[in-house]
Amino acid sequence: MLPLFGKTKAMILTYSSSFITHLLALPPASTSTSTRAVTSSLLHRSLQGSFGPILRYKLRSYCSAPVNRGEFMASNIKVVQNPDSISYLNQREAAEIDEILMGPLGFSVDQLMELAGLSVATAIAEVYNVKDYNRVLAICGPGNNGGDGLVVARHLYHFGYKPSVCYPKRTAKPLYTGLVTQLESLGIPFLSVDDLPMNLSEDFNILVDAMFGFSFYGTPRPPFDDLIERLVNLQSYNEINKKPSVIASIDIPSGWHVEQGDTSGDGIKPDMLVSLTAPKQCAKNFSGSHHFLGGRFVPPSIVDKFKLELPSYPGSSMCVRIGKAPQVDISSMRENYISPEFKEDEVDPDPFIQKWFDDAMAAGLKEPNAMALCTAGKDGKPYTNYGSRKAKDLSENCYASLLFYWDGLNRQVRIEGCVAKVSEEESQHYFHSRPTGSQIGAIASKQSTVIPGRDFLHQQYKDLEAKFSDGASIPKPNYWGGYRLKPEFFEFWQGQTSRLHDRYDIANSLVTLRGMNQDIWWMNENHESNHYCNNSYDDEFYDNGCDYGDPYESYENDWQWTDNSAQNQYQGSSSFSENQVRSDEYSFDDKLDQILDMIEESPNFSEIQESSEECNNNMWKQMMEMQEDNSKRILIMQRKLEELMEQLTQPPPETRSDTMHENEVSFLSSDELYDTKMHKLTPPELEVVVEDYVSLNDKKTEKRLENEDVEIGLERNQINLNEPITPKVGEGLVEVNTTSSPTTLSKPDAQPFIVTDFKRLVMYKKVKDFIIRPFLESINVQVSSHKSVAHVIFENQKLKVILFSATNDPPIVGDLFVINTIDDYVYEHTANMLSDTTRKLENCLPCNRSRMLNKFGSPRVMKKTQKKKQDFTFIRRSKVKWRGCKKHRARKYWRNDYGWRLKKTIWYFYGSHKAGRLELYKVEEGIPFDPGGSQITFDSP
């Protein structure tokens, strides 16, 4: 850029594919020419020159060339921004992703933690500016979530914040000691819980909640219970104090149930949540203002595997907002510009405000050479940027264009339409809603009049300030008032690479945006001498007295502009879809209707011709151009319509629902089941005594199990069972789905199991679904052919049971089964998923289950599961005792060489024929035989 920026060459280019005009270089201009004159004449030349005065209409392209946006982002990550369609992970999935990332995908924990922490820090900095939210306390827990907190503190320090850290349960691992050392070397204070004020708001603006992440379970133990309590009570403290400090939670609001959220309602209420990798289910309960996603390291393989629907990260951003930004009152948005003193000698007209341009370059502003072309005045010249002339132009030509250029988002919206003054009443209302300083400023500054100097202006201001110091109402000067623009044309623009930008035009009055279907207005224009063009083109508008709804309706917040990319290549801009510029309220049908209406109602040539008589010649040309544009727009709309129609006829994508639907639940009583379902079962071919066993096909594992102490304990990634759950031990029954299984078994000869009797199931109740933990030793597993799906009816809830046998996954040759909820089933029913689940299940068998059983607190189970290594034994398959009618077939189906089981707990099944029915009883060593309680009857073969 800069080498071109010499004093010899000059040219202003308007890009056909971009609305933005770029100053590439400048002409040799006489130093005596004023800056304004140079710019003005340049613009004039470019417009009136070879392209003619209506260049912007002629050269506009309506469809940017298609860009393969996949190039710029992980191809599998779909662009999602509707929070309802975003994926939420359960605890198991979160742990699994963690495992995969750090296992087969080769990441290290410190690497992920650094990226996670950085994304949290950037999200915090995006929302809470360093000026108002300087003092930060990171409260760090014992696990990786705490580690994230340490990383966040370091990054925030470098962003200019003043962090402190409370890290009461330190971990001795090098990763953590390293993070602590890094913070200490920056002089970041480490505070003990006792050092902290009861009211954390007294000392801190931001409280980073890094206590617990997705591995949290149960209720918080000390000292975190106390810390969480302080976060909970923060709000009430602050009602009497100053501005409350804000809570920014990392990944999970600490203390919340990872899946069910704030079940008691007494948990912390963070203002911000930065979900990592993908939001966890509890995030659905998050009601704070700022939900972000961070952890930009999810590779496509994980996106595919877990069918993740996540919002795309804009540009090179480390975080992306989920859902809408909070509504703000735009009428109260005003920036207090703090700028250095204006020095005339710093604005050099030759070549072009060089100093200022250099300043802009040095400040790293994006495309400092971009400028917006506004509408033309009567003479076709673009507006200059000072007030009364604008007002004067508007009095001659009501057409104006508003440009919202959102830097950092690669987006702009241009709105064209006719302008009229708002009512005096509205102007009065708005004037008095402004801060006193602005009201006085409006009187002190006679816009566009020459004043002796800045001192004069200051004096004026001071005098007025003194005059109104008694709090008296400041009268609105009569030259001060608002304009309202009635939109006729919108152009949504989104920058893409190689200047192949996306553009979406909406013509006429059929504007589909909430907020934008109203007039847009602005204030603070001097329209003392104004009279607007009473254009017959839209009589109604004027007749109605310009009453088009609440002028302060925030339109900005109706979009989620998430882009934040760097450089003018606009790498990684999310692809533009018109859905984004559509209000949530509008259904697809509405949209279709609108498009149809739009096509019908587009202004026809004769109307424009008529109305144009009142306009000057230039205006007429523009109208002609507009007409041309309209026909192009219609074409585009028609094409769009076809596409939309096609979409409409597509079946909705199969999505994974999180709730169980009523019609998926069968309400059969146990009795009914016995009668109507069970007896219809294909009679069992054999009964297998199944112990807690894992299949072993490698000597190494076998050795480990034989020679080492078998670790009995809950692995980190197992679903936590420490919660105080009253186990519900009762009867479970099985409804067998007799249709062929949707499961693709990876081995052609695989014979799935069917669970036909759950004598004892432990129910583990969740909010919406049930997780069934089968006690294998109490389940009668039957081998049956080609039936791999069963519905378990338990307490009126029908659950799918996925049963499957050998997969070709190398470490597993076992016969395992998984029980999931219906939804999980739908989600996981591909062979791929099954093989993974198998692995998962294998990992947790049997040690973790022992622990699980333990946790349920059933005394008998407890006794049974508090086993040491010596309680377990390996048994050869051939040595497994079989009882039942068709023992020999057991070997055929049991392909494993080994099983392992508790030495003493052996189950026997007895079966007998009675009157054409097969009756099975289950008995247990040491437990009185109760045929009534455990009998199942089948039709005899």
Ligand SMILES: NC(=O)C1=CN([C@@H]2O[C@H](COP(=O)(O)OP(=O)(O)OC[C@H]3O[C@@H](n4cnc5c(N)ncnc54)[C@H](OP(=O)(O)O)[C@@H]3O)[C@@H](O)[C@H]2O)[C@@H](O)CC1
């Ligand atoms: N790929 C990813 O997704 C990435 C994830 N990352 C981050 O890792 C987080 C998950 O980390 P994590 O697994 O270490 O678990 P986390 O929740 O921090 O703490 C577990 C600790 O808390 C303890 N504890 C549990 N319950 C308790 C209670 N009631 N009261 C008291 N203590 C309790 C538990 O103790 P234990 O039960 O073992 O004795 C253990 O010490 C995740 O949320 C994200 O922030 C990023 O760093 C990188 C990428």
Ligand SMILES: [K+]
């Ligand atoms: K947390």
